[in-house]
Amino acid sequence: MSAPTPTPNDLGVGARITVGVMDSDYVRLITEALAATDGTDLDVSSDDVSTLVRGTEQRVTEYLRDLLVPLARSGVHVNAHVMFSRGCPGEVECAVTPGVLRQTEVPALEQSGVQAVAQWSLYPLADDGGDHMREIYAAIDHAKGLGTFIGSEHYVTRLGGDLADVLATVAAGWVLTGHGVQHVTSHAVFSINSPTAKAGS
Amino acid sequence: MSAPTPTPNDLGVGARITVGVMDSDYVRLITEALAATDGTDLDVSSDDVSTLVRGTEQRVTEYLRDLLVPLARSGVHVNAHVMFSRGCPGEVECAVTPGVLRQTEVPALEQSGVQAVAQWSLYPLADDGGDHMREIYAAIDHAKGLGTFIGSEHYVTRLGGDLADVLATVAAGWVLTGHGVQHVTSHAVFSINSPTAKAGS
Numbered sequence: 001m002s003a004p005t006p007t008p009n010d011l012g013v014g015a016r017i018t019v020g021v022m023d024s025d026y027v028r029l030i031t032e033a034l035a036a037t038d039g040t041d042l043d044v045s046s047d048d049v050s051t052l053v054r055g056t057e058q059r060v061t062e063y064l065r066d067l068l069v070p071l072a073r074s075g076v077h078v079n080a081h082v083m084f085s086r087g088c089p090g091e092v093e094c095a096v097t098p099g100v101l102r103q104t105e106v107p108a109l110e111q112s113g114v115q116a117v118a119q120w121s122l123y124p125l126a127d128d129g130g131d132h133m134r135e136i137y138a139a140i141d142h143a144k145g146l147g148t149f150i151g152s153e154h155y156v157t158r159l160g161g162d163l164a165d166v167l168a169t170v171a172a173g174w175v176l177t178g179h180g181v182q183h184v185t186s187h188a189v190f191s192i193n194s195p196t197a198k199a200g201s
Numbered sequence: 202m203s204a205p206t207p208t209p210n211d212l213g214v215g216a217r218i219t220v221g222v223m224d225s226d227y228v229r230l231i232t233e234a235l236a237a238t239d240g241t242d243l244d245v246s247s248d249d250v251s252t253l254v255r256g257t258e259q260r261v262t263e264y265l266r267d268l269l270v271p272l273a274r275s276g277v278h279v280n281a282h283v284m285f286s287r288g289c290p291g292e293v294e295c296a297v298t299p300g301v302l303r304q305t306e307v308p309a310l311e312q313s314g315v316q317a318v319a320q321w322s323l324y325p326l327a328d329d330g331g332d333h334m335r336e337i338y339a340a341i342d343h344a345k346g347l348g349t350f351i352g353s354e355h356y357v358t359r360l361g362g363d364l365a366d367v368l369a370t371v372a373a374g375w376v377l378t379g380h381g382v383q384h385v386t387s388h389a390v391f392s393i394n395s396p397t398a399k400a401g402s
Contacts, residue, residue: 012355016390018280018282018392020219020220020222020280022221022223022224022225023225023227024223024224024225025225026223026224026278027396046397047397048392048397049318049319049359049390049391049395050320050390052354052355054355081219081282083356083357085355088356117249117250119250121284121386123326123386125326125333153253154213154253154255155215155217155286155289158250185322185356187284187388189219189250189251189282190250191219191249191250194250195228196249
C-alpha cells in the first residue's frame with residue numbers, strides 16, 4: 001500500500017503576490033480587486049508586503065489570475081511579484097518528512113484576454129546530489145511547448161502572452177518540478193500595460 | 202598556487218530590481234531616480250520588467266540603495282522586488298566551471314534615514330548533496346545579529362529597519378552563502394511608505 005498523497009497544507013503549497021499599481025488611486029484599485037477575488041477553499045491573508053494564498057495548486061493559481069485580471073483591465077500600468085512555494089511550510093521549521101511528494105496535475109486556466117510579460121525563475125531545492133539545472137531546463141522546454149517562452153536573459157526566462165497562459169506556465173514549472181523534488185519555489189515578476197514597449201513582448 | 206579569484210563577470214554577479222511606484226506621476230519619479238543613480242563601474246540596463254545591474258557585490262548593492270532612497274523620500278508608497286544572483290551568468294547556459302567560488306566582503310552601506318520592511322528568501326543551489334536549509338539558517342542568524350530580523354513567515358523571513366540595513370542584510374546572506382556554494386540567488390520584496398501599518402514593522 002502506498003503512502004497517502006499529502007494535502008496542500010501538509011506540504012506547504014501556496015503563493016505570495018505583491019502588486020504595484022502605478023496610479024494615485026491605487027488603494028481603491030487594490031482593495032476592490034482583493035474584495036472581488038473568490039477565495040473559496042483557500043486561506044488568504046494580506047499584510048503590508050504581500051498577500052499569502054494557500055490551498056491546492058489549481059485554486060491558488062486561479063486566485064492569482066482573478067486578482068490580476070481586473071487590475072490589468074483597468075488600463076493602469078501594473079507589475080506583480082508572484083512567488084510559488086511547496087515543501088517548506090513555515091520558514092525556519094520547514095517540518096516536512098523528507099521524500100514526501102505531491103503528484104498533482106498542472107493547473108489549467110481559461111485565457112484572460114489581457115497580455116502580460118514576465119521574468120521567471122525556478123528553484124528546485126534538492127539536497128540529494130541531483131542536478132538543479134536539469135529540472136530548470138525541463139521547465140523551460142515545457143514553456144516552449146506552451147508558446148509563452150520568449151527568451152533567456154541573465155538569471156531569468158522571459159515569458160509573454162495571455163496573462164493566464166504566462167501564469168499557468170510558471171505554475172506548471174513549479175508543479176512538474178515538485179513531482180521529483182520536495183522543496184520547490186518559483187518567482188516571477190509580471191509587467192502589464194507598460195508604457196515601455198519592447199519588441200517581441 | 203591557488204586559482205585566481207573570479208571576477209564578478211566570470212561568476213555572473215548581479216541583481217535585478219523592479220519598482221512599483223503608487224502614484225500617477227510614476228514615469229517621472231522612476232525616470233528621475235534612474236537618471237540620478239550613479240552607475241560607475243557597473244553595467245546597467247533597463248527593460249519593461251526590471252533593471253539589471255552587474256558589477257561587484259558592493260557597487261551593485263550601493264546602486265540598489267541609491268535608486269530606492271530618493272523614491273522613498275518622495276513620500277509615495279513604493280514597493281520593490283530585488284533579486285541577487287551569482288554563479289549562473291546567462292540563463293540556460295550557466296557556463297561556470299563547477300566549484301569556482303568568489304570570496305568577497307559583505308557589502309557595507311551607510312544608513313539612508315528611510316525605513317523599510319521586506320520579505321526575504323535565499324536559495325543556495327548546490328548539487329553536492331549538502332543541506333540547503335543549513336545555509337539559510339546561517340543567513341537568518343546573521344540577520345538577527347544585524348538587528349533587522351523581525352520574524353519568520355510562510356516561505357519568507359520578515360526584515361525591517363533602515364532601508365540600507367535591510368538591503369545590506371539581504372546582500373550579506375547572498376555573499377556569505379556564496380563563500381561555500383557557487384550558484385546562489387536571493388529575492389526580497391520591499392515595502393516603503395505603506396499605508397498599511399503593521400505592528401513591529
